[in-house]
Amino acid sequence: xxxxxxxxxxxxxxxxxxxxxxxxIAFIFSIVLTLIAFVTVASVGEVxxxxxxxxxxxxxxxxxxxxxxxxxxxxDKGHVLPIVFMIGGVIIAFTAIVxxxxxxxx
Amino acid sequence: MSAPAHHVDDQWPHEPEKATLEGRNKVIGFWLxxxxxAVLFGTxxxxxxxxRNQIGDGPSAAELFKLPMIATVTAILLVSSxxxxxxxxxxxxxxxxxxxxxxxxxxILGFCFLGMEIYExxxxxxxxxxxxxxAFSSSFYTLVGFHGAHxxxxxxxxxxxxxxxRKKGLNLVTAPKxxxxxxxxxxxxxxxxFIFTVVYLMGKVG
Numbered sequence: 612x613x614x615x616x617x618x619x620x621x622x623x624x625x626x627x628x629x630x631x632x633x634x635x636i637a638f639i640f641s642i643v644l645t646l647i648a649f650v651t652v653a654s655v656g657e658v659x660x661x662x663x664x665x666x667x668x669x670x671x672x673x674x675x676x677x678x679x680x681x682x683x684x685x686x687d688k689g690h691v692l693p694i695v696f697m698i699g700g701v702i703i704a705f706t707a708i709v710x711x712x713x714x715x716x717x
Numbered sequence: 718m719s720a721p722a723h724h725v726d727d728q729w730p731h732e733p734e735k736a737t738l739e740g741r742n743k744v745i746g747f748w749l750x751x752x753x754x755a756v757l758f759g760t761x762x763x764x765x766x767x768x769r770n771q772i773g774d775g776p777s778a779a780e781l782f783k784l785p786m787i788a789t790v791t792a793i794l795l796v797s798s799x800x801x802x803x804x805x806x807x808x809x810x811x812x813x814x815x816x817x818x819x820x821x822x823x824x825i826l827g828f829c830f831l832g833m834e835i836y837e838x839x840x841x842x843x844x845x846x847x848x849x850x851x852a853f854s855s856s857f858y859t860l861v862g863f864h865g866a867h868x869x870x871x872x873x874x875x876x877x878x879x880x881x882x883r884k885k886g887l888n889l890v891t892a893p894k895x896x897x898x899x900x901x902x903x904x905x906x907x908x909x910x911f912i913f914t915v916v917y918l919m920g921k922v923g
Contacts, residue, residue, distance in 0.1 A: 631806065638799045645795070645910075648918055649788055656922045663922050671914035675907050682802050682903045689735075693748035700752035704759020711763040 637681040644674040729811045734896035736889050743893045744900075751904050758908050761863055762915060765856040769920065773851035776844055778920030787917045790833050791909065794868075797826035798906040801875075801899040808895055813887045816895070820879050823902065827872040834865050857916065864912055867905050874898055 648670045656663050680686040685693060730736040734744055769778065804819035838858070841847075848858045875898050882891050 629806070631803065634799065634802045634806075638795070641795055642792075645788075645791060645913075648914060649784060652918045652921050653784060656918075660922045664919055667914050667918050667922075671910050674910050678798065678903060678907055678910070682798060683900055683907075692745055693751075696748045696752035697755060700755030701759070703756045704762070707756075707760045708763040708766060711767040715767040 634681060637677050640677050641674050644670045644677075730889075731809070733809065733811075733889055733892035735893075737893075740889065740893035740896075743897055747897045747900060751900070754904065754908075758860075758863070758911075761856075761860040762911065765860045765916065768852040768856045769916075771852035773853075775850035775854055776846050777923075778853070778857075778916075779923055781841055781844060781846055782917050782920055784917075784921065786833070786837060787913055790830055790837075791913050793826050793830045793833070794906050794909050797823045797830070798903050800826065801902045805896060805899045808887065808892060811887060813882065816887065817879055817882060820875055820895070824872055824875050824879070827868055827875070827902075831865065831868055831872065834861075834868075838862075861912060861916060864905070864908055867908070871898070871902050871905055875902070 648667050651663055651666055679697070683693075684690065685697070733740070735741045772778075800819050800822045804816050804823065807813075807816035807819060846854050846857075848855055878891075878894055878898055882895065885891060887895075
């Protein structure tokens with residue numbers, strides 16, 4: 612490192628890597644969505660439960676999509692099979708959830 | 718054009734985890750496993766959603782859960798997910814020391830999460846919320862405990878990987894392992910997003 616400190620030339624030859632920035636932005640989005648969820652429950656949770664639950668689920672899905680796209684790299688190219696596997700898993704999981712809620716509550 | 722001293726750096730591919738067939742297979746196979754994990758947690762969520770109001774003689778979710786505690790463990794897991802992203806970015810640049818440090822931070826945060834979860838469960842048991850108290854308590858401990866077991870497994874796994882990279886170095890064999898463990902860790906965080914939403918926050922709402 613010390614013997615070859617030729618920064619400009621070196622940086623040109625190396626691969627281009629993504630910076631920390633977009634991951635920190637994803638992190639800030641996650642924090643904000645989490646905060647919205649907690650504050651909503653603490654403030655209007657008992658006044659308007661239906662609205663709160665819908666908002667909570669929207670916040671959760673948004674946060675999961677952001678984390679999977681950026682942190683799990685699912686938005687990068689070459690991720691067709693991972694998306695197929697995950698959507699397949701989610702469809703089966705969602706079916707199980709809808710079925711058991713329907714069974715018990717209707 | 719390329720000085721011999723930089724030979725190793727130039728050999729390090731853009732995505733070392735996918736530079737070999739074995740690495741690519743490992744990543745694809747792991748995604749298939751995560752699809753199965755999504756089904757596993759989905760069915761546990763289904764059970765919990767069906768049974769969450771059957772509290773019998775035990776305390777209800779709204780009585781048990783404390784928001785500051787849940788917010789703290791959520792923050793811990795969220796930060797640990799970010800530090801494991803930083804570990805993978807360091808791995809892509811072949812900065813072994815930085816990668817190991819970020820992994821160590823991730824493991825420490827994982828231990829903090831586990832410690833708080835154990836404390837939380839002990840407190841619930843003292844308040845009369847044991848595994849066999851009600852259908853709600855059984856499905857709660859199964860779902861959240863299963864997630865906790867995944868965190869414990871991840872902590873052990875990443876710790877072993879840290880030891881292995883220290884011993885064998887970062888190369889095209891060890892890089893896919895580190896990458897896959899980070900994907901696993903993010904998945905654990907993603908599951909936690911649904912747990913704090915569906916179990917804790919919706920439990921508070923009623």
